[in-house]
Structures are given as C-alpha cells and as structure tokens.
Amino acid sequence: MRTLKFLLRKEFRQIFRDKSILAMIFIMPTVQLIIMPLAANYEVKNIQLAVVDRDHSSYSQQLIAKIGASGYFRIVADPRSFRDALRLVEGNRADLVMEIPAGFERNLVREGAQNLALSVDAINGTKAGLGAAYLTRIIGDFNTDVRLEWVEPGRFNPMATIEVTSLNWFNPRAEYRFFMVPAILVLLLTLVGGFLSALNIVREKEIGTIEQINVSPIRKWQFILGKMIPFWVLGLIVFTIGLTIARVVYGIIPAGSLLTLYVFAAVYLVALLGFGLLISTFSDTQIQAMFVAFFFIMIFILMSGLFTSIDSMPVWARTIAYLTPVTHFIEVMRMIVLKGSGLADVSRQLLYEGLFAVVLNGWAILNYRKTT
Amino acid sequence: MNTKEQKAIVCRDLTKRFGDFVAVDHISFEVERGEIFGFLGANGAGKTTAMRMLCGLSHPTSGQAAVAGFDVYRQQESIKRSIGYMSQKFSLYENLTVLENIEFFGGVYGLSDAKLNRRSERLITTLGLGQEARKMVGSLPLGWKQKLAFSVAVIHDPAIVFLDEPTGGVDPVTRRQFWDLIYEAAGRGITIFVTTHYMDEAEYCNRISIMVDGRVEALDTPGNLKHRFAADSMDEVFYQLARGAKRAAD
Structure with a gap:
C-alpha cells in the first residue's frame, strides 16, 4: 500500500507538470464537445432541387412553391430539358431532379392521375433516400389538397385510408444533439483515456526509467495500478466537465441518476485504461503505441453505434461491435441520459464492462515483464 | 548453500543466448561481501547482459548464479529487494525534483518516513545539493546527475550495488568525487559491482575481471594482473586481452 502511495504521488506530479497533457485533458474535450455536436447533424437540409417544369400551369407552380416552402429543399435551377438538369447533377449543382410533364394539370x-419523375443523385445515400422520401411526402400532401379541392365534400373518401400518427418518446423533437452529445462525451473520454494510458508506460520504456522500476521490488500489479488510478481520476474529471458542458451549452440534463452514470463511467474507465496499458506493455516506442491505439480506437468508434445503427449491421459486424467496451457505454449513456434507465436496466452492460476491465487489466499485468 | 551465503555473488557457467548469438558464454566468478569488484570488457563483450542477469532483469539461458544468497531463476524479487542498480542510461525522473526522486525511490524500497527524511537530508548535504534540492533533475549537469543516481541507488542500504558504466562522459574531477562516494558506500559494507572503461578506475577496485567476447578471460587483483601480463598499467593488460576480440564494438 505504501509503495502504491509513492507511485501515485510520482504519477500525479508528472502529469500536472506536463502542460501538453493538461491541455489534452481539459481543453480538448471542452472544445470538441462544443464544436462536434453542432456539426455531427444527420438532418438532411438544403437539398438542391432542379425542377424541369414542362407544364407551366398554376398547379405545377403551386407544387413547386409548396416544395420550396418545406424548408428541406433549395430550388436551384429551372432547366429547360431533362438533359440540362442532368448536367446540373453531374456538376454537383443539383441533388435531385423533378420532372413535371406537359399536361400535368389537365x-x-x-x-385524376398523373405521373411525376424523380431522378436522384445517390452518391450520398442518406441524402438521396431522405430527399426522395421528403419529396414524395410533399407531393402526397399536395395530392390530397388537390383532391379535396376537386371532389365534392360529401363524396370524398372513395377508399379507406390509414393515417399514421407517431409520438416521439424520450427525445420528443427528435433533436440530434440529444442523441449525439452523450455519445460524443463517451468518444472524448475514450480518446483521452485510451491515448494517455497507451502512451504512458511506453514513455518510461523510451526514456529508460522503467529499468529503475524493474530492478526495484515494486510489484507488477502495484505498478499497473499506479499508472491506472491517476488516469482514472482524470477520466472522471473529463467526464464531469463534459456533463457540465452538456448541461450548460445544450441543456441536456440526464433523465437518469447521476450516480448510475458515474458508476458506469468508473467501471468503463477501468476497462478502457486496461486496454491502453495493455498496448503500452506490448509496444517499445510511443509511435508504435500511438498507431496501435489509433487502429483499435478507430474501429471501436466506427463500430460503436456512435454514427450508425448497430442493429442494421451484418451479424459479424454486430458481434465485433459488442466485443468493444465503447459500444456498451454509448448505448448506456443514451439510455441513462435520455430514457432515465436505472442501474438494473443497464446491469447487463455493466457486467460486460466489468468483464472487459478484469480481462484487459489482468492481461496487462501478465504482459508487463520485469524480467525479460 | 553455505558458501553462497558467505559470498555476495556466486556465478557458475552463467550463459545468455539471443538466438545463435552467445552474449554471455559460461562465465564463472565469485564476489566477496564488501568487495569493490570491477567488471571490465570492451564494448559488446557482454558486461551489461551479464549484469542484467544478476540483477534479475534478464532470464539466464543456462548456468547458475546467486546474488545475496538468492537464486537468479527463482528468487528474482528477493534479489531486487537486496540490490541497488544504476543503469548506463540515466534513469532518474528528469521532471521530478531532486528531493522528489529521492522520496520516490526511497519510498518504493520501503523506507519509513523518518528514515526517508534523515537519509535525504544527509544525501543532499553530502552531495552539496542544498541549492538544487527543489530543482528538476533534468536541469542538473551530468556529473551531478550521476552522483545523485548513485546515491539514490544505495539509499536503501542494499547488500550489493550494480553500477553500469557510472562515470561515462563525466569529467575527471567529478569521477574522482564519484569514487569517493563509492568508497564511502563500500565502507558501509555495501558490495560494489562496477563496470567501467576507464583503466585508472580499474585500479581503484579490489579485484577485477576482464570479459572478452562473452567470456571472463582474467580475474584477479589489479596488481597480480599487471604482474601476470608483465604490464606497467591496467591499460596494457586490457589491451593485451581485448585485442584478440572477434566481436566488433557496437
């Protein structure tokens, strides 16, 4: 225990003397948490629409006005022919082409029937899909308006229609920041904790001070714990800063209990730091450690469900996704912050993180050798 | 086993191979308690590898050795409690102060707070580091760093201290002072195991061994060695032995 005290004192002194580490710990998360959620927005807006209007009737004008008023589209041009319109798409000046045939109104x-042609630039699948869907919906609405106008009220309703009304729970206005901010907080914690811990032991290897440790009676677990605890404390500080920013800047107040959040974050950090320290014990230089950490953290983040839905991944990818600690934490962060889930609801994920923590740290301790 | 307890170091056919390369080739020697033992050899002769095995930093390939009575295969952690070690590469923490380094290394060797205070005070006075006690170690001149590193290596009063080229790159005056520190430690009963390139330093040792290509080619007192090789100085003894070396210097 006494040995651990001296190890911790040393680590804290070194961390607080290193200005670049302090900047990484405190400034980076703050700046990123303020910038990233504003940019990481999935809402598709400003779709550039080119309309080839061959009808030039009042209905075609009404339809175009309705589309323009929806807020999702910008009508960028009014080309004469479909060929001209396609040229706009090729030049990246239009995403969507809608062709209104002659005789549309008539x-x-x-x-009582008419066809409209939509051509979509599908390079950006999300934008294309959503754009076409929005446009179809708007045209559908327009269609209903037209029918109401022309069919006698009493006789309207030639067929039964199902109206779907959906209610958004937990995030009523379906705002992306509510979905993204908790996850980005996890991302930041992962970056800071993962890299700092991965670079730490290997730094001592590079400088040569690890020799002096290896020749001393310090036990392996004491050494690893001495490296882990300072970053664990710093991680929780970063987490706290992040939650504060989420509250102040984005007005996100966790629906669930803070205690549950912190319990989970604490266990998650142990797992994550174990991962970083494991990389550190394998590497000989900081550059090696950096690349290996980068490789894994990149996979962790891309597969974590931060940007894409895990449910729509193929089975093998889903398996990998659930084999990374980041995935579970992002899931749980969203559950606790948005749904207000309690400890019992996240116990399965907590168990996983606990397992990661034991395995990764145990491996790190085993892999760290005082004698080669 | 009795003899092992008498001796600081006992080494029998100790060997270390890296693949096909035999870095240390069946070396055998004994070091008495309280002795200043010089471990000489050209660059690449295998001194550091041999020393690392004795310190429990490296697993021997074969042979036997006991350090402070503990086996180098099975009791490495006990060895580590009984020795001090100063590596070739300066390995105190440059971003900690002099006092903080002393406190850290004293602390992990289990010194009590009272002992730690007493010893760091004594150490600071002996080294004349009063002004620098609160400065970062990285800002000290090399000579002082080396003296500090040595003092830290013996702060817990180990049975044996291993010094790997402790005076490399240090000026002659500081080297002299460094040897004063070594004598002072030996006077406290600490066995000194030291490698060096400086033949004048070899003369300060009670006994020396000279390694060539992984083998111990000579082992005796400096006087006897000079007599045996009909040489005026240790330089000449070393030259006669080492010029036959096949291994290129690294």
Missing part, C-alpha cells in the same frame, strides 16, 4: 383534373 391530366390531374380530368383523369
């Missing part, structure tokens, strides 16, 4: 009124 056919709609007389025959």
Whole structure:
C-alpha cells in the first residue's frame, strides 16, 4: 500500500507538470464537445432541387412553391430539358431532379392521375433516400389538397385510408444533439483515456526509467495500478466537465441518476485504461503505441453505434461491435441520459464492462515483464 | 548453500543466448561481501547482459548464479529487494525534483518516513545539493546527475550495488568525487559491482575481471594482473586481452 502511495504521488506530479497533457485533458474535450455536436447533424437540409417544369400551369407552380416552402429543399435551377438538369447533377449543382410533364394539370383534373419523375443523385445515400422520401411526402400532401379541392365534400373518401400518427418518446423533437452529445462525451473520454494510458508506460520504456522500476521490488500489479488510478481520476474529471458542458451549452440534463452514470463511467474507465496499458506493455516506442491505439480506437468508434445503427449491421459486424467496451457505454449513456434507465436496466452492460476491465487489466499485468 | 551465503555473488557457467548469438558464454566468478569488484570488457563483450542477469532483469539461458544468497531463476524479487542498480542510461525522473526522486525511490524500497527524511537530508548535504534540492533533475549537469543516481541507488542500504558504466562522459574531477562516494558506500559494507572503461578506475577496485567476447578471460587483483601480463598499467593488460576480440564494438 505504501509503495502504491509513492507511485501515485510520482504519477500525479508528472502529469500536472506536463502542460501538453493538461491541455489534452481539459481543453480538448471542452472544445470538441462544443464544436462536434453542432456539426455531427444527420438532418438532411438544403437539398438542391432542379425542377424541369414542362407544364407551366398554376398547379405545377403551386407544387413547386409548396416544395420550396418545406424548408428541406433549395430550388436551384429551372432547366429547360431533362438533359440540362442532368448536367446540373453531374456538376454537383443539383441533388435531385423533378420532372413535371406537359399536361400535368389537365391530366390531374380530368383523369385524376398523373405521373411525376424523380431522378436522384445517390452518391450520398442518406441524402438521396431522405430527399426522395421528403419529396414524395410533399407531393402526397399536395395530392390530397388537390383532391379535396376537386371532389365534392360529401363524396370524398372513395377508399379507406390509414393515417399514421407517431409520438416521439424520450427525445420528443427528435433533436440530434440529444442523441449525439452523450455519445460524443463517451468518444472524448475514450480518446483521452485510451491515448494517455497507451502512451504512458511506453514513455518510461523510451526514456529508460522503467529499468529503475524493474530492478526495484515494486510489484507488477502495484505498478499497473499506479499508472491506472491517476488516469482514472482524470477520466472522471473529463467526464464531469463534459456533463457540465452538456448541461450548460445544450441543456441536456440526464433523465437518469447521476450516480448510475458515474458508476458506469468508473467501471468503463477501468476497462478502457486496461486496454491502453495493455498496448503500452506490448509496444517499445510511443509511435508504435500511438498507431496501435489509433487502429483499435478507430474501429471501436466506427463500430460503436456512435454514427450508425448497430442493429442494421451484418451479424459479424454486430458481434465485433459488442466485443468493444465503447459500444456498451454509448448505448448506456443514451439510455441513462435520455430514457432515465436505472442501474438494473443497464446491469447487463455493466457486467460486460466489468468483464472487459478484469480481462484487459489482468492481461496487462501478465504482459508487463520485469524480467525479460 | 553455505558458501553462497558467505559470498555476495556466486556465478557458475552463467550463459545468455539471443538466438545463435552467445552474449554471455559460461562465465564463472565469485564476489566477496564488501568487495569493490570491477567488471571490465570492451564494448559488446557482454558486461551489461551479464549484469542484467544478476540483477534479475534478464532470464539466464543456462548456468547458475546467486546474488545475496538468492537464486537468479527463482528468487528474482528477493534479489531486487537486496540490490541497488544504476543503469548506463540515466534513469532518474528528469521532471521530478531532486528531493522528489529521492522520496520516490526511497519510498518504493520501503523506507519509513523518518528514515526517508534523515537519509535525504544527509544525501543532499553530502552531495552539496542544498541549492538544487527543489530543482528538476533534468536541469542538473551530468556529473551531478550521476552522483545523485548513485546515491539514490544505495539509499536503501542494499547488500550489493550494480553500477553500469557510472562515470561515462563525466569529467575527471567529478569521477574522482564519484569514487569517493563509492568508497564511502563500500565502507558501509555495501558490495560494489562496477563496470567501467576507464583503466585508472580499474585500479581503484579490489579485484577485477576482464570479459572478452562473452567470456571472463582474467580475474584477479589489479596488481597480480599487471604482474601476470608483465604490464606497467591496467591499460596494457586490457589491451593485451581485448585485442584478440572477434566481436566488433557496437
């Protein structure tokens, strides 16, 4: 215990003397948490629409006005022909082309049916899909308006229709920041904790001070614990800063208990730091450690469900996703912050994190050798 | 086992291979308690590898050795409690102050607070570091760093201290002072095991061994060695032995 006290005192002194580490710990999360959620927005807006209007009727004008008023589209051009419109798409000046055929109004009124053509630039799948969906919806609405106008009120309703009304729970206005901020907080914690711990032991190897440790009676677990605890404390500080920013800047107040959040974060950090220290014990230089850590953290983050839904991944990818500690924490952060889930609801994930913590740290201790 | 307890170090056919390369080739020697033992050899002769095995930093490939009565295979942690070690590469923490380094290393060797205070005070006075006690170690000149590193290596009064080229790159005056420190430690009963390139320093040792290509080629007092090789100085003895070396210096 006494040995551990001296190890901790040394580590804390060294950390607080290193200005770049302090900046990494305190400034980086703050800046990123303020910038990233504003940019990481999945809402599709400003879709550039080119309309080829061959009808030039009042209905076609009404439809175009309705689309423009929706807020999702910017009508960028009014080309003469479909070929001109496609050129706009090729030049990246339009995402979507809508073609209104000649006789649109006449056919709609007389025959009660008309076709519209949509051509979509599908390079950005999300934008294309959502754009087409929005546009279809708007045209559908327009269609209903037209029918209401032309069909006698009493006789309207030739067929039964199902109206779907959905209610958003937990995030009523479906705002992305509520979804993203808790996850980005996890991301920051992962970056700071993962890299700091991965670079730490290997730094002592590079400088050569590890020799002096290895030749002393310090036990392996004492050494690893001495490295782990300072970063664990710093991680919880970063977490606290993040929660404060989420509250002050984004007005996100966790629906669940803070205690549950901190219990989970504490266990998560042990797992994450164990991972970093394990990399550190394998590497000989800081550059090696940096690359290996980067490789894994990149995979962790891309597969964590931060940006994409895990449920829509193929089975093998889902398996990998659940084999990383980050995935569970992001899931749980969203559960606790948005749904107000309690400790019992997240106990399965907590168990996983605990398992990660034991395995990764145990491995790090085993892999750290005082004698080579 | 009785003899092992008498001796500071007993070494029988100790060998270390890295693949095909035999870094240390069946070396055998004994070091008495309280002795200043010089461990000489050209660059790449295997001194550091041998020393690292004795310190429990490296697993021997074969052979036997006991340090302070503990086996180098099974009792490495006990060895580590009984020795001090100063590596070739300066390895105190440069971003800790003189006092903080003393406190850390004294602390992890289990010194009590009272002992720690007493010894760090004594150490600071002996080294004349009163002004620098609260300065970062990284800002000290090399000579002082080396003296500090030595003092820290013996702060817990180990049975044996291993010094790997402790005076490399240090000026002659500081080297002299460094040897004063070594004598002072030996006077307290600490066995000194030291490697060096400086043949004048070899003369300060009670006994020396000279390693060539992983083998101990000579082991005796400096006087006897000079007599045996009909040489005027240790330089000449060393030259006669080492010029036959096949290994390129690193």
